[in-house]
Amino acid sequence: MEKRYYQKEIETMAVEDIKKLQSEKLVKQVKHVYENVEYYRNLMDEKGVKPEDIKGIEDLHKLPFLSKADLRDAYPYGLLAKPLKDCVRIHSTSGTTGRRVVAFYTQNDVDLWEDCCARAIVAAGGTSDDVCQVAYGYGLFTGGAGLHGGSHKVGCLTLPMSSGNTERQIQFMNDLSATILCCTPSYAAYIGESLKEQGFKPQDIPLKAGIFGAEPWTEEMRKNIEETLGIKAYDIYGLTETSGPGVAFECEEQTGMHINEDHFLAEIIDPDTGEVLPEGEKGELVFTALDKEAFPLLRYRTRDICVLSRKKCSCGRTLIKMAKPMGRTDDMLIIRGVNVFPSQIETVLLNEGYQPNYQIIVDRVNNTDTFEVNVELAPEQFTDKVSEILAMEKSLANAMKIMLGINPTVRLVAPKTIARSEGKAKRVIDNRKLI
Amino acid sequence: MAIKQLTVFVENRQGALVAVTDTLAKHNVNMRALSIAETQEFGILRLIVNDEKTAEKTLTEEGYLIKVIDVVGVKISDEPGKLTEALGVLDKAGINMEYLYAFMARTEKHAYVVLRVEDNALAEKVLVGAGFKLITENDVNKL
Numbered sequence: 001m002e003k004r005y006y007q008k009e010i011e012t013m014a015v016e017d018i019k020k021l022q023s024e025k026l027v028k029q030v031k032h033v034y035e036n037v038e039y040y041r042n043l044m045d046e047k048g049v050k051p052e053d054i055k056g057i058e059d060l061h062k063l064p065f066l067s068k069a070d071l072r073d074a075y076p077y078g079l080l081a082k083p084l085k086d087c088v089r090i091h092s093t094s095g096t097t098g099r100r101v102v103a104f105y106t107q108n109d110v111d112l113w114e115d116c117c118a119r120a121i122v123a124a125g126g127t128s129d130d131v132c133q134v135a136y137g138y139g140l141f142t143g144g145a146g147l148h149g150g151s152h153k154v155g156c157l158t159l160p161m162s163s164g165n166t167e168r169q170i171q172f173m174n175d176l177s178a179t180i181l182c183c184t185p186s187y188a189a190y191i192g193e194s195l196k197e198q199g200f201k202p203q204d205i206p207l208k209a210g211i212f213g214a215e216p217w218t219e220e221m222r223k224n225i226e227e228t229l230g231i232k233a234y235d236i237y238g239l240t241e242t243s244g245p246g247v248a249f250e251c252e253e254q255t256g257m258h259i260n261e262d263h264f265l266a267e268i269i270d271p272d273t274g275e276v277l278p279e280g281e282k283g284e285l286v287f288t289a290l291d292k293e294a295f296p297l298l299r300y301r302t303r304d305i306c307v308l309s310r311k312k313c314s315c316g317r318t319l320i321k322m323a324k325p326m327g328r329t330d331d332m333l334i335i336r337g338v339n340v341f342p343s344q345i346e347t348v349l350l351n352e353g354y355q356p357n358y359q360i361i362v363d364r365v366n367n368t369d370t371f372e373v374n375v376e377l378a379p380e381q382f383t384d385k386v387s388e389i390l391a392m393e394k395s396l397a398n399a400m401k402i403m404l405g406i407n408p409t410v411r412l413v414a415p416k417t418i419a420r421s422e423g424k425a426k427r428v429i430d431n432r433k434l435i
Numbered sequence: 436m437a438i439k440q441l442t443v444f445v446e447n448r449q450g451a452l453v454a455v456t457d458t459l460a461k462h463n464v465n466m467r468a469l470s471i472a473e474t475q476e477f478g479i480l481r482l483i484v485n486d487e488k489t490a491e492k493t494l495t496e497e498g499y500l501i502k503v504i505d506v507v508g509v510k511i512s513d514e515p516g517k518l519t520e521a522l523g524v525l526d527k528a529g530i531n532m533e534y535l536y537a538f539m540a541r542t543e544k545h546a547y548v549v550l551r552v553e554d555n556a557l558a559e560k561v562l563v564g565a566g567f568k569l570i571t572e573n574d575v576n577k578l
């Protein structure tokens with residue numbers, strides 16, 4: 001079979017050439033950031049690094065890191081490197097103001113991002129003959145917009161379904177013979193189960209491929225989705241801070257995701273010391289955006305634990321590969337594709353007049369994440385009426401939904417029943433086996 | 436006039452209820468009536484006991500969620516239609532009822548009904564007006 005690429009020259013470029021290209025871009029990008037982003041200029045000055053010290057990617061380690069805390073401190077405009085009149089869009093993660101990330105895009109940023117997604121679609125076998133059903137959420141979330149743009153670039157007929165309304169998803173999928181499905185893996189599994197319940201066999205389903213990301217998923221889940229839908233399922237990686245999905249994407253070999261290295265320079269560091277680790281070692285993934293104009297993060301710590309590999313890939317792409325993230329260095333959970341920090345739950349509890357004595361229990365049942373929050377009831381909140389307690393649970397769940405964008409099951413429990421170890425309660429029990 | 440009901444939050448898991456009754460037994464608290472409202476996750480245990488102060492103290496010390504509230508206790512003769520009659524009185528007076536539970540006296544030929552209503556004083560007034568006899572804390576202790 002002939003190998004197909006969206007941007008062959010880049011995707012199959014010799015490693016030395018890619019590194020040279022990265023070096024050239026990095027020198028320019030550091031200058032752009034130093035001149036236009038006071039926040040990062042101060043970080044560089046504190047470290048005693050000047051733009052002229054960065055002569056190529058070998059000097060990358062001299063630059064200071066950016067973390068989620070910096071994004072919070074600089075919210076909303078502190079890391080903006082272009083005047084707002086040059087920006088055409090924002091995207092944002094869910095959360096409180098404190099945790100929210102707002103990323104800005106120029107038209108060029110959007111174009112390059114969509115190219116990245118187009119590479120992913122072509123790597124999954126997509127052509128202009130395909131019908132691409134985008135069932136990621138549209139709106140502030142990057143999933144819908146990214147794959148939508150990529151699908152346009154490839155020339156697929158794009159079905160901008162957004163997430164939810166599974167009946168309608170199934171109807172459009174069948175009536176318009178969708179061949180590529182883009183959504184979170186758990187939603188893909190859900191759609192698959194729904195089709196199965198309605199009596200569809202894998203061979204009756206028009207889909208041939210799926211591009212699934214925004215949450216961790218296992219090989220077992222991949223196999224399950226592939227069998228139910230009769231497709232090949234591809235992983236895709238990205239985060240709002242770097243643009244969105246398409247930072248890295250899987251090819252037919254399905255052994256890790258190729259990082260779009262011409263736009264994103266990846267490093268693996270020791271999360272404790274910040275020291276750069278050699279290729280093949282496990283550590284925290286760090287990205288430097290080489291082409292982004294409006295929101296160019298340099299050495300952004302993703303908090304994802306990961307391994308990089310330059311092993312030759314049978315697809316012909318020379319782009320470095322990242323393994324599926326193996327965990328986090330912070331307490332962020334990804335539940336049904338949504339980023340959830342325990343501190344957000346805490347904020348809701350305090351706002352609603354509860355003590356922050358809670359426990360989050362996450363599991364995966366039938367390929368869908370379950371999300372329970374147990375909250376200890378204070379003596380003064382206790383009532384002898386069942387209806388009132390049920391109403392309290394419902395209103396708390398609702399407040400959490402507004403904060404997080406996903407619906408938890410809230411259970412009120414007796415005081416001091418949440419297990420405490422060394423006096424500190426274990427806040428999160430994640431029973432999903434993701435690795 | 437009202438009697439005291441001890442309300443206890445119990446999680447819906449094995450052994451939760453026996454832990455409560457065991458604590459009460461160890462402190463010599465005798466139960467007169469018991470009712471439980473349950474959901475899938477938790478239950479609310481409602482108790483009439485001979486010594487609600489000791490019960491409240493010991494269960495609170497054990498870490499239970501406790502609430503002592505006033506409820507109306509009414510004595511009705513043990514014959515068909517008597518409960519309906521009592522409820523009819525409340526209904527006629529427009530008194531909303533949350534829940535009720537009943538228990539039999541050991542010796543006498545009548546039953547006791549515990550009523551959880553929004554307005555205890557009004558409920559007591561109309562029941563007495565209709566000829567019903569209310570039970571007091573004193574009666575509970577002697578039962």
